[in-house]
Amino acid sequence: MRADARKNYNHLLAVARDVVTEHGVNASMRDIARRADVGLATLLRHFPxxxxxxxxxxxxxxxxxxxxxxxxxxxxxxxxxxxxxxxxxxxxxxxxxxxxxxxxxxxxxxxxxxxxxxxxxxxxxxxxxxxxxxxxxxxxxxxxxxxxxxxxxxxxxxxxxxxxxxxxxxxxxxxxxxxxxxxxxxxxx
The missing domain is CATH 1.10.357.10 (Tetracycline Repressor, domain 2)
Known part of the structure; x- marks a missing residue:
């Protein structure tokens, strides 16, 4: 994985960890993408x-x-x-x-x-x-x-x-x- 892609991946995971900690396993994928300042398609590209x-x-x-x-x-x-x-x-x-x-x-x-x-x-x-x-x-x-x-x-x-x-x-x-x-x-x- 390229360095910038790895950085984005790690950022998405960090944001997802925070959102899931707050809202549990039913946390919204859209909310995770929004908080990470990316589109839902970007989140789904990393985590389909x-x-x-x-x-x-x-x-x-x-x-x-x-x-x-x-x-x-x-x-x-x-x-x-x-x-x-x-x-x-x-x-x-x-x-x-x-x-x-x-x-x-x-x-x-x-x-x-x-x-x-x-x-x-x-x-x-x-x-x-x-x-x-x-x-x-x-x-x-x-x-x-x-x-x-x-x-x-x-x-x-x-x-x-x-x-x-x-x-x-x-x-x-x-x-x-x-x-x-x-x-x-x-x-x-």
Whole structure:
């Protein structure tokens, strides 16, 4: 990509990030183009679909979460690694209203622009869960799909204004369902 095209691309992403942070995943493509001082055709040339725009916006964060799982997998105890990563993913899904729905549907749709990065995050979580299960601290009747569903549930809950003040409490309640009964909430804090 030429330097000027890269600059325009980065500018569009920065503006889109701001608009999506304000308005969530239903942010208007026209509003993004208007705020970026470009025509809608210019925005669509870089991001031909809404999903392509979200893939570009989310890719960096999702890749970082996948990389982070690999880093803490070997440097932390299995239960600490899992709960730390779980908390980081929940924090990320809170960053954009509606991103949980996008991720939940994308990880099941191979045609989605978000599919590969969502599958990578899902696999990273499943590895951390398996490691905690092997250690004997996480429930054996869970799998990566269950963990991804729990992330989605917490992300959705804390994205609701009436539940936002209870974010930590709700996180601890839901995350405590991962642990074998004698682990309880103490592993989630």
């Amino acid at each position: 679909t809404r999903e392509a725009l979200f893939e570009a916006l989310l890719r960096t964060n999702l890749e970082a979460l996948t990389q982070r799982a690999g880093e803490i997998e070997t440097s932390n105890s299995p239960d600490e690694a899992l709960v730390s990563w779980f908390r980081e993913v929940v924090s990320f899904v809170q960053s954009y209203s509606g991103v949980v729905s996008l991720m939940a549907s994308a990880h099941e749709d191979p045609d989605s622009a978000l599919y590969a990065t969502c599958v990578a995050v899902h696999s990273a979580g499943a590895r951390l869960l398996l490691r905690a299960q092997t250690e004997g601290t996480a429930r054996a009747d869970m799998n990566g799909d269950d963990l991804f569903a729990m992330i989605s549930a917490v992300g959705w809950l804390v994205g609701q204004p009436s539940f936002a003040p209870r974010t930590d409490h709700l996180f601890n309640i839901i995350a405590s369902a991962i642990w074998i009964s004698d682990q309880g909430e103490k592993s989630c804090t």
